[in-house]
Each structure stands twice: as structure tokens, then as C-alpha cells.
Amino acid sequence: MSNLLVLPILIPLCSAVVLIFLKEKLPLQRLISVVSAVLNVMVAVILVQRIHVEGIQTLQMGGWMPPYGIVFVGDMLAALLVLTTSVVGLAILLYSFRSIGEERERFYYYTFFHFLLVGVYGSFLTGDIFNLFVFFEVMLIASYALISIGGTKLQLRETSKYLLINIVSSTLFVAAVAYLYAAVGTLNMAHLSQRVAEAGQGGVLNVIAMLFLIVFALKAGLFLFFWLPGSYSAPPSAVRALFGALLTKVGLYAIIRTFTLIFVNDPGFTHTWIAWMAGATMILGGLGAAAYHDIPRIFNYNVIISVGFVAFGIASATPDSLDGAVFYLLHDMLAKGLMFILGGIIITAAGTDQLKAMGGLIKRYPLLGWMFFALALTLVGIPPFSGFAGKVLIIRGGLESGMLTLSLIGLGSSFLVLYSLIKMFRLAFWGNEPDREYPKVHIRGVTVLAAGLLALVICMGVGAEQVYSYVSQAGEVLVSPALYIEAVMKE
Amino acid sequence: MELIMAVAVGILFTIGVYLILSKSLLRIVLGTSLLTHGVHLLLLTMAGLKTGSAPVLGGQGETYVDPLPQALILTSIVISFGVTAFFFVLAYRAYQTLGTDEMDSLKGEEQ
Numbered sequence: 187m188s189n190l191l192v193l194p195i196l197i198p199l200c201s202a203v204v205l206i207f208l209k210e211k212l213p214l215q216r217l218i219s220v221v222s223a224v225l226n227v228m229v230a231v232i233l234v235q236r237i238h239v240e241g242i243q244t245l246q247m248g249g250w251m252p253p254y255g256i257v258f259v260g261d262m263l264a265a266l267l268v269l270t271t272s273v274v275g276l277a278i279l280l281y282s283f284r285s286i287g288e289e290r291e292r293f294y295y296y297t298f299f300h301f302l303l304v305g306v307y308g309s310f311l312t313g314d315i316f317n318l319f320v321f322f323e324v325m326l327i328a329s330y331a332l333i334s335i336g337g338t339k340l341q342l343r344e345t346s347k348y349l350l351i352n353i354v355s356s357t358l359f360v361a362a363v364a365y366l367y368a369a370v371g372t373l374n375m376a377h378l379s380q381r382v383a384e385a386g387q388g389g390v391l392n393v394i395a396m397l398f399l400i401v402f403a404l405k406a407g408l409f410l411f412f413w414l415p416g417s418y419s420a421p422p423s424a425v426r427a428l429f430g431a432l433l434t435k436v437g438l439y440a441i442i443r444t445f446t447l448i449f450v451n452d453p454g455f456t457h458t459w460i461a462w463m464a465g466a467t468m469i470l471g472g473l474g475a476a477a478y479h480d481i482p483r484i485f486n487y488n489v490i491i492s493v494g495f496v497a498f499g500i501a502s503a504t505p506d507s508l509d510g511a512v513f514y515l516l517h518d519m520l521a522k523g524l525m526f527i528l529g530g531i532i533i534t535a536a537g538t539d540q541l542k543a544m545g546g547l548i549k550r551y552p553l554l555g556w557m558f559f560a561l562a563l564t565l566v567g568i569p570p571f572s573g574f575a576g577k578v579l580i581i582r583g584g585l586e587s588g589m590l591t592l593s594l595i596g597l598g599s600s601f602l603v604l605y606s607l608i609k610m611f612r613l614a615f616w617g618n619e620p621d622r623e624y625p626k627v628h629i630r631g632v633t634v635l636a637a638g639l640l641a642l643v644i645c646m647g648v649g650a651e652q653v654y655s656y657v658s659q660a661g662e663v664l665v666s667p668a669l670y671i672e673a674v675m676k677e
Numbered sequence: 678m679e680l681i682m683a684v685a686v687g688i689l690f691t692i693g694v695y696l697i698l699s700k701s702l703l704r705i706v707l708g709t710s711l712l713t714h715g716v717h718l719l720l721l722t723m724a725g726l727k728t729g730s731a732p733v734l735g736g737q738g739e740t741y742v743d744p745l746p747q748a749l750i751l752t753s754i755v756i757s758f759g760v761t762a763f764f765f766v767l768a769y770r771a772y773q774t775l776g777t778d779e780m781d782s783l784k785g786e787e788q
Contacts, residue, residue: 316749316752319753320752320756323756323760327756327759327760327763330760330763330767334767337770337774339774339775342767342770342771342774342775343771343775343783345767345771346702346764346767346768346771346783347783349760349763349764349767350697350705350709353709353712353713353760353764354697354709354712356756356760357709357712357713357716360713360716360717360720360749360753361716361719361720363720363749364716364719364720364723364746365723367720367723367724367745367746367749368723368724373745
């Protein structure tokens with residue numbers, strides 16, 4: 187029992203509720219938001235340390251022993267994701283102060299921001315598959331509000347599609363849970379893992395597994411990503427950063443959890459599907475990133491590529507590749523958060539998101555330009571930045587398990603990432619300034635913020651050895667589900 | 678009884694999918710609503726219908742009905758109510774601002 191596990195959910199939940207009553211008091215809203223976000227970072231650090239020392243933590247809600255009642259499970263993977271989410275969340279919150287605008291702030295932006303975090307933290311920490319659905323919904327409903335808040339034409343048009351695709355996938359989620367409950371009669375994930383292993387993962391359970399894969403793939407943007415580039419382009423940059431850095435990762439986390447804990451007995455079937463979906467995602471995402479000339483779309487396709495890459499790590503399922511998937515997931519949350527923040531600054535500085543209407547920004551904002559260049563190297567995975575370790579581990583794991591084609595696709599997608607970002611760098615920062623005047627804006631504050639995040643990314647790359655000692659602890663649980671089951675079912 | 682319920686679920690799913698595939702936003706909202714009804718009924722049926730007396734209040738019985746699926750359905754119904762309400766408001770707002778509820782004219786790139 188550890189009550190610490192509920193704090194990451196309780197803190198943003200309480201602040202979200204309090205913020206509802208402070209509609210007109212913007213400075214107070216900002217203050218409470220920052221205090222809550224900082225508290226969350228501190229709690230997450232304590233949680234990670236506790237798990238590092240004492241092993242997996244569990245909390246039984248209402249004292250109902252598993253498999254009855256809802257259990258919260260903090261293993262290393264969940265805790266690291268909570269920590270990274272809290273850091274990225276804090277950065278995006280600070281960026282929102284400068285970029286979101288008073289109008290949106292007045293209409294409960296911070297409230298929804300915190301509700302979204304409740305959903306994200308809850309999804310990471312819960313050990314019950316129906317509770318996972320509930321936290322998914324908390325997160326999604328907050329995201330519906332965030333994507334439509336402001337009510338511009340583009341937002342209204344894209345929100346209806348975003349809403350529709352998510353309602354359909356949530357419906358399938360409930361249907362999948364219903365089938366699973368009928369087949370094995372439990373909802374606790376650890377207990378599910380035992381029961382599925384006992385029942386033997388045959389035809390019916392494979393169908394249910396595929397249903398879960400479809401649901402989570404829709405949320406993560408793994409192969410079924412057709413809705414993503416359009417929808418994620420609609421809201422303002424801060425919300426885009428939140429979605430791009432956090433939402434798809436929750437879907438990926440759910441895939442990791444279900445396919446390393448519950449449906450592990452027939453990898454020849456399930457993991458082959460994940461592998462091909464990952465390959466297709468990397469190729470199609472890469473083509474999209476290379477093809478477009480507006481910043482939001484290039485970024486969104488980059489999000490898709492990394493989803494494919496992590497899924498490739500899950501599919502090959504060797505100890506190395508699972509470590510790599512976790513490492514890359516953490517890196518990617520930081521790096522994508524930074525990418526969207528930098529992109530937002532560039533859009534503000536240039537007054538447009540079309541690359542063809544930019545040029546010569548390097549003369550005005552040299553620091554911004556070189557930071558973007560460093561970011562490009564990070565995303566491609568060049569040492570000493572943080573993308574390197576994860577990529578190496580995933581590719582090595584892929585080669586070990588004989589997935590040569592997919593490893594090559596993974597490496598090839600890195601080139602497309604590089605191409606798309608260097609294209610952006612060249613068109614936005616080099617060349618001559620366009621005829622029109624650039625708007626006069628102050629971006630020093632947000633640039634410092636981005637620099638802080640970049641420093642963190644570099645620290646994670648340089649200190650990869652230290653980070654790895656935590657990541658390998660997360661990977662252990664993924665490789666042997668028995669550890670997770672034992673921790674949950676022991677009492 | 679389970680068979681009848683299964684057929685009912687199938688019909689709800691069919692109509693829901695048909696409405697979602699239509700072009701008017703309002704029909705799509707109704708379609709999602711029917712689809713979620715279908716899935717709730719599925720959840721109910723999956724646990725088996727009337728396999729014993731009601732737990733806690735049902736007095737003494739040999740066997741009891743599993744109460745868990747009903748708790749799940751309740752949660753899911755609340756969520757789908759909220760989402761449907763939001764979807765309706767959004768559809769109305771989109772109609773006011775964009776002047777259309779035809780999905781065909783809502784697609785495509787930025788103007």
C-alpha cells in the first residue's frame with residue numbers, strides 16, 4: 187500500500203476544480219496552475235525514487251484486495267512516464283502563459299489542461315482495464331474541450347472529426363472489455379494476465395487482442411493515423427504541444443501494457459501485426475513529413491513516425507528493444523514537447539505557418555535557429571542527444587529478433603525525419619527574407635524556456651547511463667510479467 | 678433471451694454504423710449514440726442474463742447475478758451521455774459558424 191500513487195491524480199484534479207471558480211482572476215489561475223504542476227514534478231520524482239529502491243508500489247482503492255476492486259500500480263514504466271509527463275506538462279504550461287491568449291485563458295483553458303493531465307496520469311497508473319477506459323475518457327473529454335476552445339472555423343471543422351473517431355474507438359474499447367470479461371471473467375490486469383495464460387491464448391482471445399490493438403492504435407496513431415495530421419493542426423501551438431507530446435504516448439503506453447502483460451502468449455500472431463503496422467506507420471509518416479510545407483503538418487507526421495518506431499520496439503519484444511522502446515518513449519515526450527514549442531515560437535516570429543512564406547529568420551533570431559538545428563539532431567538520434575540510446579537499443583533488438591526489413595525501415599525513417607526538419611530549417615532560417623514585414627514580437631521568455639527543455643534533452647542524452655539504470659528496471663517488468671503479477675496479487 | 682439480446686445488439690450496431698456513414702452531422706451524432714447503446718447492451722448480455730437472484734437486496738438465493746457489468750454500464754452510460762451532449766452542442770456551433778452540416782463540405786485543406 188502506498189498512498190503516494192494517488193497524488194499525481196489528486197493534485198491536478200483539485201487544482202482543476204478550484205480553477206473553475208476563478209474564471210476572471212487570471213494571475214491567480216496561472217499561479218495555482220504552476221504550483222500544481224511543480225508539486226506534481228516533485229511527487230513524481232519521489233515516486234520514481236521510491237520504486238527504484240523498494241520495487242513496484244500498489245494501492246488498493248477502498249481496501250478491496252485484488253482481483254476485486256480497482257488497484258493502482260506504480261511500476262517503473264508508469265512512474266517514469268508520470269515524471270516525464272509532469273516535466274513536459276510544466277514546460278507547456280509556462281509556454282501557454284505567453285502564447286494561448288487571454289480569451290482562451292478566461293474560458294477555462296487551465297481547468298481543461300489539468301483535467302487532461304488527470305486522465306494521462308490515471309491511464310499510466312491504473313492496474314484495471316476498465317479504469318483505464320475511464321481515464322482515457324477523462325483525458326479525451328478534456329482534449330475535446332481543448333481542441334475546440336476558441337471556436338475558430340478550422341477548429342470546429344476538425345473537432346467534429348476528432349470527436350467522431352474517438353467516440354467510435356471508445357465504443358470499440360468498451361466492446362473489447364465486454365468480450366474480455368465474458369471470456370476470462372476479470373478486469374484486473376495482473377489477474378487478466380494469469381487467466382489469459384491459463385485459458386491459452388487461442389482464437390477468441392486473439393480476436394479480443396486485435397480489437398484492443400485497433401482501439402489503442404486509433405488513439406496512438408499507429409497505422410490508423412488518418413485523422414491525426416488534420417486534427418492536431420487545428421488548435422493553437424500550446425495545445426498542439428500537449429497533444430503531440432502526451433496523447434499519442436498514452437495510446438502507446440496502453441499497447442505496451444496490454445501486449446507485454448496480458449496478450450503475451452501468442453506473439454507470432456499479435457506481435458507480427460504490430461510489427462507490420464509499425465513498418466507502415468514509419469513509411470507513411472516519413473512520406474508525409476517529407477511532402478508537406480506547413481509546420482503543423484510536418485510536426486504531426488514526425489509524431490506519427492516516432493509512434494511507429496516505438497511500436498517496432500514493442501513488436502520485436504527482446505529485452506533490448508523493450509528497454510529501447512521505454513527510453514525512446516521518454517525521450518520522445520521531451521523532444522516532441524520541445525519541437526512543438528519551438529515550432530510555435532517560429533510561427534509567432536514569422537507570423538505564418540507556411541514555410542514558403544518564411545526565410546532569413548536566422549539573422550533575427552540566431553539562438554532560435556540553432557536550437558531548432560539541435561532539436562533536429564536530437565530527433566534523428568545523433569549522440570550526445572537523447573534520441574541516440576533509444577534508437578540504438580530498438581534497432582539492436584530488432585536485428586536480434588531477425589527483423590531486418592523493419593530495422594532498415596526504422597533507419598530509413600530517421601533519414602526522412604532529418605530531411606523534413608532540415609527542409610524546415612533551410613526554408614525558415616536560411617535564404618532571403620520575404621517581401622512582407624515580419625511581425626515585431628518578443629520571444630525572449632519562451633526562447634529561454636525552450637532552451638531549458640533542450641538542456642534537459644541533452645542531459646538525458648549525456649547521462650544516458652544513469653537514465654538507463656531506471657529504464658532497465660522498467661524493461662525488466664515488461665520482459666517478465668510475473669514481476670508485475672506478483673506485486674499486485676501478493677496480498 | 679441472450680439470443681434476442683444479441684440480435685438487438687446487432688441491429689443497434691448496424692443502424693449506428695449506417696448513420697455514422699451518412700453525410701449529415703446530426704445523423705452522425707445520432708449514430709454514435711445508437712452505437713454506444715448497442716455496446717452497453719452487449720456488456721449486459723456478455724455477463725449472462727438473470728443467472729440468479731439480485732445481490733445484496735435479492736434475499737437468499739442459490740446463485741447471484743454478477744453486479745460488475747452493471748456498474749461498468751452505468752459508468753459508460755454517464756460518459757456517453759456527456760460526450761453526446763457535447764457532440765450536439767459542437768455540431769450546432771459548427772453549423773452556425775460554418776453554415777453547413779454536410780460532411781462533404783467540411784473536408785479538405787485550409788481555405
